[in-house]
Amino acid sequence: MSRNHLQIIYSRQDTSPEPVILEVKRLTKSFTSADSEQTIALKDLSFSIRQKEMVCLLGRSGCGKSTLLKLLAGFIKPSAGEILLNGEPLHHPGPACCMVFQEDALFPWLTVKENIAFGLANKPMTRRQKLQEVDRFIDLIGLNGFGSYLPREVSGGMKQRVALARVLILQPRILLMDEPFAALDAQTREQMQSLLQDLRRQFAPTVLFVTHDVTEALLLGDRVLLFDKNPGRISHDIKVGLPQTRSVDNEAFLRLRTHINQQLKEE
Amino acid sequence: MRRVDTNIWLQRSLPWVLPFGLLLGWYLISSREIIPTYLLPHPGQVLVSGFDYILGDPQKGIYTGRFPGDFSASIGRVLLGFALATAIGLPLGLLSGRLEKVQLLLGSTLNALRAVPGICWLPLALIWFGIGLKTTVFLVALAAFFPIFLNAEAGARQINPTLTQAGTMLGMNRWRRVYRVLIPAAMPHIVTGLRLGMGISWAYLVLGELTGVPNGLGAVIMDARMLGRNDIIIVGIILIALIGRLCDTGLHLLLRLCFKSARRLT
Numbered sequence: 001m002s003r004n005h006l007q008i009i010y011s012r013q014d015t016s017p018e019p020v021i022l023e024v025k026r027l028t029k030s031f032t033s034a035d036s037e038q039t040i041a042l043k044d045l046s047f048s049i050r051q052k053e054m055v056c057l058l059g060r061s062g063c064g065k066s067t068l069l070k071l072l073a074g075f076i077k078p079s080a081g082e083i084l085l086n087g088e089p090l091h092h093p094g095p096a097c098c099m100v101f102q103e104d105a106l107f108p109w110l111t112v113k114e115n116i117a118f119g120l121a122n123k124p125m126t127r128r129q130k131l132q133e134v135d136r137f138i139d140l141i142g143l144n145g146f147g148s149y150l151p152r153e154v155s156g157g158m159k160q161r162v163a164l165a166r167v168l169i170l171q172p173r174i175l176l177m178d179e180p181f182a183a184l185d186a187q188t189r190e191q192m193q194s195l196l197q198d199l200r201r202q203f204a205p206t207v208l209f210v211t212h213d214v215t216e217a218l219l220l221g222d223r224v225l226l227f228d229k230n231p232g233r234i235s236h237d238i239k240v241g242l243p244q245t246r247s248v249d250n251e252a253f254l255r256l257r258t259h260i261n262q263q264l265k266e267e
Numbered sequence: 268m269r270r271v272d273t274n275i276w277l278q279r280s281l282p283w284v285l286p287f288g289l290l291l292g293w294y295l296i297s298s299r300e301i302i303p304t305y306l307l308p309h310p311g312q313v314l315v316s317g318f319d320y321i322l323g324d325p326q327k328g329i330y331t332g333r334f335p336g337d338f339s340a341s342i343g344r345v346l347l348g349f350a351l352a353t354a355i356g357l358p359l360g361l362l363s364g365r366l367e368k369v370q371l372l373l374g375s376t377l378n379a380l381r382a383v384p385g386i387c388w389l390p391l392a393l394i395w396f397g398i399g400l401k402t403t404v405f406l407v408a409l410a411a412f413f414p415i416f417l418n419a420e421a422g423a424r425q426i427n428p429t430l431t432q433a434g435t436m437l438g439m440n441r442w443r444r445v446y447r448v449l450i451p452a453a454m455p456h457i458v459t460g461l462r463l464g465m466g467i468s469w470a471y472l473v474l475g476e477l478t479g480v481p482n483g484l485g486a487v488i489m490d491a492r493m494l495g496r497n498d499i500i501i502v503g504i505i506l507i508a509l510i511g512r513l514c515d516t517g518l519h520l521l522l523r524l525c526f527k528s529a530r531r532l533t
């Protein structure tokens with residue numbers, strides 16, 4: 001790797017280091033399949049994420065990205081290792097770490113509004129406050145007028161907006177996104193990317209974002225983690241260090257993209 | 268999938284073709300006495316008897332004006348048996364669909380029991396409960412249990428795991444997830460099971476009532492057979508068919524009224 005690359009990658013200094021919010025220590029996950037064969041999906045994975053950071057996970061299919069997110073969401077238990085959220089071990093799945101799924105995971109029997117309001121049921125708020133809050137989020141995601149539609153009556157992009165709103169409304173400490181825009185067409189995906197950037201400016205959540213798309217990772221991420229297969233582990237931890245508003249034809253952007261593509265090929 | 272371009276009038280009228288055709292055939296056969304009336308009564312006769320049975324003055328004959336009493340007796344038995352089957356079958360089915368241990372515990376036994384035709388229980392039920400309400404309710408409940416249980420189980424099992432995960436993630440504990448995710452997501456299957464259960468309830472009602480209870484729609488049919496009143500038998504059959512159909516529609520409407528998920532998913 002040339003010196004030139006290194007300079008680009010590590011040029012921007014961390015201006016104000018936020019505190020670490022999520023720490024993963026030597027995380028290992030293995031699955032036993034039906035014929036009792038062991039698959040090691042993740043091995044000795046360690047990394048940490050600072051508050052408000054947006055980290056993109058890139059890697060080949062089957063290298064354990066979804067598994068990592070499921071572990072962080074608490075849907076499955078690690079075989080070994082620790083996940084610390086604000087220094088405390090993560091126990092139960094819950095609104096602290098919320099996931100936006102790739103596929104359609106809205107409740108099909110609830111309207112857009114009811115889906116967004118779903119998690120508010122537990123909150124100590126009056127009915128009116130809840131309705132107002134839901135309306136505010138409908139406005140934020142640009143779905144005014146679609147509140148009483150059912151999921152099957154809106155487009156794929158709209159569904160993902162709703163999926164985003166129903167977790168953001170709970171103010172999760174960490175937002176986990178597993179290829180949330182992969183199923184969308186290019187134009188809708190761009191719209192969703194800019195929506196996500198807008199929402200980040202407003203809510204400043206910590207985000208862990210899985211994608212196959214190097215461009216998407218570089219457009220959105222503050223940091224990019226490259227995953228290696230067999231067993232799944234992090235091969236590169238790259239600080240993006242590009243300005244907040246990025247364009248795909250910027251020279252630094254292109255160089256970084258070539259660099260990452262090379263890394264991915266070498267694996 | 269239903270074709271969209273089917274003519275709307277065709278759609279409306281086709282379901283009536285068969286009933287009217289049969290009726291016409293019956294009328295012709297009876298009018299020309301191809302089949303003697305002691306085997307198949309004339310439709311006009313059936314109409315008159317039916318009218319009498321439903322609206323007649325109870326003092327005037329054995330079957331006149333008996334319908335209200337028979338109907339309330341029968342519907343009571345059906346609803347009681349159906350309610351019992353629902354109360355046991357629905358929760359057990361949902362549990363069995365979600366928890367492997369419950370499934371292992373119940374699965375094979377219930378499948379073995381299911382293979383036994385309901386009618387086999389009749390002698391035993393008669394010994395246990397005697398002739399009357401209890402036997403009928405027992406048979407109805409037993410028969411309706413299986414479709415309700417099996418469909419609830421299938422519904423609970425096929426739930427998209429991301430929906431349960433989403434429920435947990437959005438802060439619902441186990442108990443609330445049952446009401447907010449499990450039941451709504453399984454609702455289409457639950458509705459199917461309940462409707463099948465309701466249908467089979469009527470079948471087994473007649474079976475239970477054939478054993479010699481004094482009143483009820485099944486009892487009337489059996490009674491009429493002994494007195495050679497085949498017009499009343501046919502009246503009974505038609506009434507059971509109509510009431511069964513109404514019960515099915517009513518049940519579906521009620522479910523749709525009570526549950527958002529039934530309204531939106533079925």
Ligand SMILES: Nc1ncnc2c1ncn2[C@@H]1O[C@H](COP(=O)(O)OP(=O)(O)OP(=O)(O)O)[C@@H](O)[C@H]1O
Binds near residue numbers: 062068
């Ligand atoms: N429930 C499971 N049981 C057994 N093996 C599993 C299970 N879930 C994942 N695996 C295995 O773990 C490995 C990682 O899977 P994972 O879904 O995390 O990959 P991924 O990086 O998300 O892939 P993709 O980019 O295609 O989504 C794969 O080899 C997969 O077969």
Ligand SMILES: [Mg+2]
Binds near residue numbers: 065066067178
């Ligand atoms: Mg995946």
